[in-house]
Amino acid sequence: MSVKLVTIATFEYVADLQVLKTKLESEGIQVVLKDENVLNSDPMISHAIGGAKLQVFREDAERAIEIYDTIRSYAIGDDGLPIKCPNCGERKSERYYSRKNIFHKLFPFFEKRKYKCLNCKMITKP
Structure with a gap:
């Protein structure tokens, strides 16, 4: 069985990613972070790898984007x-x-x- 994850946002800095992760988890949406540890070890390569990605399960994507839109600048x-x-x-x-x-x-x-x-x-x- 394959798990379908959707990237809903990418961030240059891990600190920005944590704000959205915390908000989504407080709303009951499970979050998977991709490339977070890579950027924690070497933040200078953020542009090279496309930043840290925040992913959610496909069935939660629409609701997660709605929540993100409420806090997005x-x-x-x-x-x-x-x-x-x-x-x-x-x-x-x-x-x-x-x-x-x-x-x-x-x-x-x-x-x-x-x-x-x-x-x-x-x-x-x-």
């Missing part, structure tokens, strides 16, 4: 307000890295700023 614009999606109007966007080439995979902070709407999935530039 969204991208903030120059005006101090959350970025508004030009397509759907929601203010639920996160910074987006396409990482199309090896340079941007290693150094995503050099990539031009983009945002991905978590509602309609549209990718926009500011």
Whole structure:
């Protein structure tokens, strides 16, 4: 019998991962952490391995994402307000890295700023 796990979030730092893990476990959702110990031993390789992953069982994924959305911090614009999606109007966007080439995979902070709407999935530039 195979266990079906779904990655619902990835984090550059393990400390950020622990906040969501604690919240989900307090709501009764079992959590599996992937690459957490690797980053604890060498945090400098976070970008190389894609960060630490938080996984839940497939049947809990939808509820876990809803809980994550309640505590997630969204991208903030120059005006101090959350970025508004030009397509759907929601203010639920996160910074987006396409990482199309090896340079941007290693150094995503050099990539031009983009945002991905978590509602309609549209990718926009500011």
